[in-house]
Amino acid sequence: MSSVSLMNPDDLGRRFLARLRPGRDGWLTAGVTFALVIVALGASALLLTMNGASPSASLSAIWDGSLANSTGWTATLLNAAPLLLVAVGAAICASAGTFNIGQEGQVLIGGLFGAWVGLRLALPGPMMVVAVMAAAAVGGGLWAGLSALMYRFRGVNVVVSTLLMTFLAIQLVTFAVSSPWLQESAQGSSGIADAQSNPLPASALLADFGEYPSLLVNAGLFIALIAAAGAALVLSRSRWGFRVRMVGLNPLAAKHTGVRVSVLGGFTLALSGAFAGLAGGLLLASPVSPNRLQAGLSDNVGWDGLLVALVARNRPLIAIPVAFGFAVLRAGGDFLSATGVPYFLVDIVKALLVLAFVAPPVLVSLFRGRRGATPSTPSPQPVVPTKKMEAAA
Amino acid sequence: MSVLDSTTTILSSGVRLTVPLAFAACGEYLAQRAGAMNISVEAMMLGAAFTSVATASATGSATAGLVVGVVTGLVLGFVHGNLSHRAQINTFVVGLVLNALVLGLTSYLITTQQFTSHQVGVLSIPLLQDIPLIGEPLFSGRWPAYLLILLVPLTWWLVTRSRWGLELRAVGENPQAADVAGIKVNARRRQALLWCGAMAGLGGAYLAVGEVGSFNQNMTAGRGYIVIAAVIFGAWRLGRTLIGCMVFGLSDAMRLALPALGVTLNPQLLVAAPYLLALIAMLLFASQHREPAALGRPFQRGST
Numbered sequence: 261m262s263s264v265s266l267m268n269p270d271d272l273g274r275r276f277l278a279r280l281r282p283g284r285d286g287w288l289t290a291g292v293t294f295a296l297v298i299v300a301l302g303a304s305a306l307l308l309t310m311n312g313a314s315p316s317a318s319l320s321a322i323w324d325g326s327l328a329n330s331t332g333w334t335a336t337l338l339n340a341a342p343l344l345l346v347a348v349g350a351a352i353c354a355s356a357g358t359f360n361i362g363q364e365g366q367v368l369i370g371g372l373f374g375a376w377v378g379l380r381l382a383l384p385g386p387m388m389v390v391a392v393m394a395a396a397a398v399g400g401g402l403w404a405g406l407s408a409l410m411y412r413f414r415g416v417n418v419v420v421s422t423l424l425m426t427f428l429a430i431q432l433v434t435f436a437v438s439s440p441w442l443q444e445s446a447q448g449s450s451g452i453a454d455a456q457s458n459p460l461p462a463s464a465l466l467a468d469f470g471e472y473p474s475l476l477v478n479a480g481l482f483i484a485l486i487a488a489a490g491a492a493l494v495l496s497r498s499r500w501g502f503r504v505r506m507v508g509l510n511p512l513a514a515k516h517t518g519v520r521v522s523v524l525g526g527f528t529l530a531l532s533g534a535f536a537g538l539a540g541g542l543l544l545a546s547p548v549s550p551n552r553l554q555a556g557l558s559d560n561v562g563w564d565g566l567l568v569a570l571v572a573r574n575r576p577l578i579a580i581p582v583a584f585g586f587a588v589l590r591a592g593g594d595f596l597s598a599t600g601v602p603y604f605l606v607d608i609v610k611a612l613l614v615l616a617f618v619a620p621p622v623l624v625s626l627f628r629g630r631r632g633a634t635p636s637t638p639s640p641q642p643v644v645p646t647k648k649m650e651a652a653a
Numbered sequence: 654m655s656v657l658d659s660t661t662t663i664l665s666s667g668v669r670l671t672v673p674l675a676f677a678a679c680g681e682y683l684a685q686r687a688g689a690m691n692i693s694v695e696a697m698m699l700g701a702a703f704t705s706v707a708t709a710s711a712t713g714s715a716t717a718g719l720v721v722g723v724v725t726g727l728v729l730g731f732v733h734g735n736l737s738h739r740a741q742i743n744t745f746v747v748g749l750v751l752n753a754l755v756l757g758l759t760s761y762l763i764t765t766q767q768f769t770s771h772q773v774g775v776l777s778i779p780l781l782q783d784i785p786l787i788g789e790p791l792f793s794g795r796w797p798a799y800l801l802i803l804l805v806p807l808t809w810w811l812v813t814r815s816r817w818g819l820e821l822r823a824v825g826e827n828p829q830a831a832d833v834a835g836i837k838v839n840a841r842r843r844q845a846l847l848w849c850g851a852m853a854g855l856g857g858a859y860l861a862v863g864e865v866g867s868f869n870q871n872m873t874a875g876r877g878y879i880v881i882a883a884v885i886f887g888a889w890r891l892g893r894t895l896i897g898c899m900v901f902g903l904s905d906a907m908r909l910a911l912p913a914l915g916v917t918l919n920p921q922l923l924v925a926a927p928y929l930l931a932l933i934a935m936l937l938f939a940s941q942h943r944e945p946a947a948l949g950r951p952f953q954r955g956s957t
Contacts, residue, residue: 307758311765361745416935417949419745420885423692424928427878431925438921563753570746602764607757611750618750622742 400537726854
């Protein structure tokens with residue numbers, strides 16, 4: 261019966277995650293990664309040249325838009341915070357061996373919940389922004405929690421269900437912003453409603469530190485940094501974090517030591533959704549968006565945040581610089597598109613860079629395997645055959 | 654416009670929207686039966702749509718575009734297969750990255766290039782096309798659509814009747830046992846992805862040089878994911894998968910046609926229908942073990 265195979269979180273996710281842990285061939289992997297990054301950047305430059313654009317001008321445009329002055333830094337830091345939150349969530353649930361790829365939808369649902377609370381509730385002072393953020397986190401957590409429940413009770417593959425739920429979330433938010441629920445003013449006006457919500461009241465927005473022309477830091481950045489540091493600490497030092505990692509490495513052993521594997525796996529999935537939802541709240545309440553809920557609010561932050569976690573190999577602290585790097589590309593890409601080179605170039609560079617970071621450990625272990633040496637990644641012995649699990653119960 | 658005419662219009666549009674899905678679904682069905690959960694089918698369709706339009710524009714022949722579209726799908730299937738079933742990179746990561754890469758690449762190139770419009774010809778079957786209601790939708794389409802009459806039975810035969818297909822299914826259900834029996838598990842999965850690439854490429858190229866005649870940014874707009882939803886909805890059976898494609902194609906046609914007919918129905922519900930139905934199907938089927946047991950699981954000898 262399937263009830264036992266439900267006890268362990270996604271096998272395929274864990275298999276993959278085992279590969280992402282640093283192996284013994286650290287230097288070789290680093291070398292291959294470096295070479296592949298050069299190849300990726302070279303290919304992007306070649307593409308630019310073939311289309312009559314100048315790679316050096318594009319590079320300097322990305323630099324100008326992201327790191328050259330305080331406006332650029334402001335944009336970069338604004339972009340980095342939600343990416344980091346999404347990546348931290350992905351890392352937590354990956355540590356428990358569950359692979360969530362639905363962050364894009366969870367970000368949107370977080371934005372939806374945040375906007376609903378922000379527009380409908382009137383709380384005094386700082387309570388308001390706290391309520392918006394909490395609602396956003398709850399929204400994302402519930403959305404991912406649905407996938408966790410479907411897995412727990414019906415054995416629906418988490419990767420596929422989180423992916424499909426993303427497209428549902430996009431339509432749900434499109435529906436919500438085109439309906440009068442979030443728009444008090446649209447009801448009386450012409451029949452055609454704007455495809456966006458009313459703007460959030462000022463009391464629901466995250467505070468900015470700094471003046472406009474100079475560097476401006478949004479409170480969201482501190483939330484994201486605290487989340488990353490907290491997640492790293494909890495995963496590596498707390499009893500709960502130890503259980504999470506145990507479930508990720510060997511669910512059968514974890515089960516025999518008394519860990520409720522399915523509950524913990526489902527909870528980390530919901531938690532990662534909550535982080536993505538919080539990122540949606542950040543997007544909604546910081547100057548990176550027009551502070552209105554739109555179907556385009558997430559703007560690929562969910563997908564990019566997942567890529568950040570992949571490049572950072574699911575370590576929350578490593579995710580900080582990686583998220584910053586991705587934010588440089590995002591902020592620089594906006595500036596780049598103003599110089600006539602399409603923003604899509606940045607998407608190409610991002611995809612190639614992710615391949616350059618994800619492929620090397622696997623390539624190195626393949627290379628070692630071919631030569632008959634010991635595999636560099638710790639052998640995936642933790643992986644428990646599903647059939648055996650089923651027979652055992 | 655009479656009710657009959659508008660029904661015919663919706664049916665025609667539904668058939669036109671179903672055909673690309675059906676091509677790609679034949680490929681995705683075969684790949685999933687081999688245990689390869691291929692989410693880069695979106696990249697295959699989009700990439701093929703772009704190269705087919707580019708080739709048609711360069712050579713002046715839409716048929717050449719169709720062929721190059723199939724080749725593009727094959728190339729992407731080759732890349733995906735080698736990255737995830739030789740180098741053993743997680744297949745979902747490869748799929749996500751390929752989808753992002755192809756979307757970025759085609760969006761970038763379409764803003765820098767100009768293409769002339771080419772379209773394959775319409776093939777009308779005499780007499781049959783005069784049948785009221787269904788004559789025009791079914792028997793007056795672009796000629797590559799009729800390839801389905803060959804390719805659907807071929808896919809069915811390959812999977813359920815050929816030795817290769819038996820090995821594919823063994824690989825999808827129990828790779829360890831298949832490996833012991835001497836079947837090259839990852840080679841079979843790579844071959845399945847090649848078939849998937851060719852079919853998804855044909856679907857994408859059909860969409861571009863068959864129906865639309867040009868390329869626009871992100872023109873497949875998630876059709877690859879709808880194909881995956883169709884295979885799940887069809888519970889990994891070819892016939893039901895194709896019925897799923899028809900349902901999703903028709904719901905897309907309804908979404909486009911209903912405003913013109915003055916019917917107000919929630920468009921988001923129609924867009925969301927494929928994903929919703931696939932999720933419901935998964936909720937119903939998952940515990941019945943309808944899916945290939947090793948779907949989406951990488952195989953490495955000695956590791957499980």
